[in-house]
Amino acid sequence: MANSKKYWQGFEDLVDSPLAKKFQQNEFAEDIPSDEFLGNNEALGNSQTTRRDFLKYLGFSTAAATLAACETPIVESIPYVVKPDSITPGVPTFYASTFFDGYDYAPVLVKTREGRPIKLEPNNLATFNKGTNARVQASVLSLYDSERLREPLVDGAETTWKDALAKVKSALDGAAGKEVIFMTATVISPSTKKIIAELKEKYPNLTHVTYDAVSVSQKLDIYQNLLGERAMPRYRLDKAELVVSFAADFLGDWNGQDVAAEYAAARKPGKNMLRHVQLESVMSLTGSNADKRIKLKPSEYGAALVYLTSKVASGTGHASAFEVGSLNDQLKPQLDEIAKELVAKGGKSLVLVGGNDIHLERFAAAMNMMLGNESAAVDYTDRVYLRQGNDKEVEAALKNMAAGNVGVVMTSGINPAYTLHGYAEAVSKVGTTVSLTDRLDESASLSNIVLPTSHFLESWGGFHPKRKTYTLAQPTINPLFNTIQVEDILLSLTGNTLSYKDYLKEFYQTMVEPKAPENTWNIALQNGVVEKEETDLDYFITEAEIFSIPDLKQRIIEALVDSSTALAKQKAGSYEIVFYQKIGIGSGNMANNPWLQELPDPVSRISWDNYLTISAADAVALGFEMSNDTNGGLNGNYANITVGGVKLEKVPVFVQPGQAIGTVGIAVGYGRTACGKAANNLGVNAYTLISGLEHWNTDVTIENIGGKHEYASIQLGHTMMGRKIVNEVTLADYMNVDPHDWNHHHEFATYKGKLSANETNIWDDLDHETLHMWNMSIDLNSCTGCGACVVSCHLENNVPVVGKEEVRNHRDMHWLRIDRYYSSDMSKAEAAKQGYSGVGLIGKGATDMYAEMEIPSESPDVVFQPVMCQHCNHAPCETVCPVAATSHSREGLNHMAYNRCIGTRYCANNCPYKVRRFNWFNYMGNSKFKDVNPAQDDYGRMVLNPDVNVRSRGVMEKCSMCIQRIQYAKLEAKKKGKKIEDGSFTTACAQACSTGAITFGDVNNKKSEVSALKEDERAYHLLEEVGTQPSVFYQTKVRNRA
């Protein structure tokens, strides 16, 4: 019997396929080309090197290399000739400045070391837009981008500034009789506007056109008409208790105003917690944070908004006869409920609208007026100037250009050949084109004269982002290349011999200082921000004008009937598309920044790419499939999409839970061709589909062309499978139910009775009481998933960028990641209800339940969870390291000694949180990563933090809780002979977080914020039952729903 037993190696054996036969005969499926080098006697015989010689050389070179390694290299130490007073080598110097690139605005502190800016931090003196988002954090790397232009170009050839400026002047002089167009992104600097006005005086035929690549021009038109200036009201989410948002991605990229801090402040769990209702098509970052999210098609926005307005109007005693377009019957009861909630909240609510549509904005503004929100969450006096683009001006300019009426086009800080439909064609009819740009981008390569402009860290600036705020920017480094900042170029064109610095100083002293006399020029420069918080009409630049709210209200409501007629005419398409901006790349102006490319989209968790998001139902209908390679790498199909007659080919398709059925979404900012080696040829350019600066379009056809697109996705599991990873509770339960029920701490049954995981463990307890004990609290209720912390961590800790392929291989190096989980329709309770009690093949059982738990819901709740090294006090990684490269400190930190690590990776395998990162390659030196890793060229290397080691191949690394900052703070305290004050320093992630989700401190200091948070009833440890006793703990997420 024993002899007749046959073992088969695989299913191929059983079916007796030709492949199996081949396997039986050959050990290797493919021939190993050994004949090529061994079988070729002729080649071997002719070789000059015999095998013995080879061994001799090998031995000799090994010995030589060994001996050479013993020799000390001579290291030079070169001091300054004359040391600047402000610099002490090894000690950072901070300068206040302002980031503004026409898209993002942030008052910042610039950290410089030995004269090099290496990090941006939020300026805590500012109260408006005080956070730094991912792009602002990453912008310091753009300074060291080696793709920046280094010399002015005339007709493609390098020339001197004198020559280039002379050419520009003669072109401007020669354009008399024709129009001159100066096209810029939004300008919020009053002094820059003054220079442009002076330029206009000199060249009366000059027109200044403001063009925002992502435009909100139609909204601005309303407020310009109402308020007399191109500005948006300031939205104060901290004064609202209910926000209803129609496709407004206000936590992502909306109108330049960063409301995340106020949003988080208003959402502190409690009686008056802000409730957030989002109605949208794509799963935006904002929508994923909502308490209630309703899926809508773009064509339904109008009808839904008008319907809601009519309900609110009747609820608040206003005329409510509007024409309501066709509306899904399921939506109406939901909208009724929202209307009821809005009316109940009265003046403590806020209605926001996304997109670029005058009619939608009119209804939102009217609803806010009807509810009386102008006294709280909508501030018409302290209005915001961060978006000023004017579509009509842009349209007129393009028309004039195409008609050949324009002599000179000068662009500054924009890239219309890439972003603006029809620009490339129109500009070919223009005599001379001048680009003021930092790189030879798509537009600059079409220009006759290219003037390289300085980075914001090399420039002066004075900004007026909102009515009661004025901020200054100052250079922190001399221009790296032969560049001049835009204002200085313009000044020289006007014939002014003043430098912009002097011009700005004079402007400040005549226009701003008289209004805020305590802020002299030097004090203002030191603080960076001049703010007026008084409620009276006290402005810096603009004159006070009188307007009355009742008058505004009447004028808004008057126009509603016409708008409702316009909205009712909107036709639904079979498919509708939404153009959105990713949290990292934004409008795409900083696309060549590898940190931003590597930052995964918080919702889709895909980096280095854009794609068409589609709902699961539509994917099935159109035959799109997602698949995984054997290593887990995620694949998708391609589609050809046609929007309004414009076709975009080979767009990867991604199935997105929460996407409204019948809609697709695509991010702009990708598909660059002339941006730089990191950005070129990534994704597709969605701007080509936008013909009228709109944010959505209802005329879409989608064609499945199959194929396989390889995504760089860093998260493949999407649900929590019923575990307590992100603990979540409804506000009602949080307020009324015993915390033990919604924040259950795991207990083990022992002979001593029931004990918590902390009390039952096999490790010895370390002494954490005598000195510091650093802990970190992460409030999952405040975290919006924006990713600023991830980029900040990259900067601070010299985390390498690994590129698309390695991210796909799950070798991303993020020390800090933000996990995103979707809710599933299946849960243990649901399974019990449906009777999933079967075993094996009979009836549905536990395996079926778990299989269904893996599938995200069609309309899921979304949670974000930042996960870094948890600094376990009983760390599983420490016990398995064979060389003791990772060990524990008395201060509650898990240390990692890179030079001791031999790369066994046992620690990563034993880490329950999967936060350890292995250097598979020498990312800083391997030519494979030349295009993506900024530290590979001499400029990009300047951004490295000199206080943190640059790790090499074969070494494990992980979050150190910014130990360099801890050590620095301790030393500063010792130098002063004082105790460390709570809040005097924090980690890079906590500092970048504008919502204050991350709190870091010493729990042995009983007065510290973090020690109070540790005792909070919402606090819990991740995977508590493992017994690792982490130094990081989380605060339960509270959803504001019953």
Next chain:
Amino acid sequence: MPLNFKFATLISVTTHLRFMLRIQFKRFFTFLILVLALGFHTSALAFEGDAANGKKLFKANCAACHKLDKKLIGPALGDMTERRSAEWLVAWIRDNGALRASGDADAQAVFDEYNGMPMTAFPALSDQDIYDILQYSIEGDAPAVPQGGTPTPTGEPVATTPDYVLPMLFVLGAVFVLLLILLIKMKNTLRVVQGKDAESIGDEISAFRKGLVANKFLMTIGTLAVGIFVLYFAYWWLMGIGVEKDYQPVQPIAFSHKVHAGQNKIDCNYCHSSARHSKTSGIPSTNVCMNCHKYVDGSEIVDESGQLKYGGDRSPEIAKIYAAIGWDVDKLAYIEGYEQKAVQWVRVHNLPDLVYFNHAQHVTAGGVDCETCHGPVSEMDVLKQYSDLTMGWCVECHRETEVNTDNGYYDGYHENIKEKYHTDKITVDKIGGLECGKCHY
């Protein structure tokens, strides 16, 4: 160190002699002038001053701009009492502006000669103070009194080998060889007598070797001994790789710490000013050198034989500083638009990138003396690495050094530690000074 010591003694002795001679001559000369002057200008010696106090005051108040024998920012002052009356000098020194304002022609002339650069007024100096300074200007520098008595140039006692030892050894060796030959001859003779064949020395040796090889015990012990010997030396040789103790590179400027820190007693922190504030001690920038070397150009340096080392010219080494920063030695001013070149020093103490070391932590917070790690720098003409700079060396110190408990930062922590570990001796390792992450991140 003995070599350095001898060298230093030699210099100080020769300097001493040379100064003695010069001063004697100068005194005589001054006396002569005084005698002559008495006849013509009775007011010239209308003061009595204490040259020692004058020297102190001169160094404190005047030396930044004046020298006795040489024009600096202001005129040379060695002969000022010959040129001007004491009253005039007192008036000028106390408030030259007022003197000019009073219409004094001489005062105005001096002012104009030096391009209208006003001299600082010294209203705080008393008449006697000024007389002391004037006295000092007449007497000049007294010879430095060598401390600790007059050193005699005694050499280190050298243990020499007596002359007869070596020949004796040869003789003994020859006797031994002779005895050996005699022994073999004798043995062979005995063998011949017994009727056996005689054996050569070679045969004897090979027989001995065979016996040795056959003895397994001896072979094992021998192999083990050789093996351990080789391993021992290989281990220490390998452990020494990268340890650059005594590394003493040639620097671009022959800068001597012995002259600066040793003889002139300049505080380490004066030049390495960031050591108290920063992780790096900081190589002084060239402008710091110029704080002194504007005035000290090396022309006074004397060599071992007591001669001016550069024949009264400026030192070519100090000239390298001038070349770096662009100092015009004749005009005593920085050259405008000069393209400055940094001095490319060779770094002596090289820690690998994998370790974070902070000077401020040790100097300011820890109160560690520079010499603890850097050794007797004030005795080094050319700086060298004194310590191992290995991790074992760091750790050893962290185990032994007690923490400065007076620092307010530690309030409470020390009580905690004392209570927890029942010890009064709080060393660096007790507050976590041996944890990996404290230095490696």
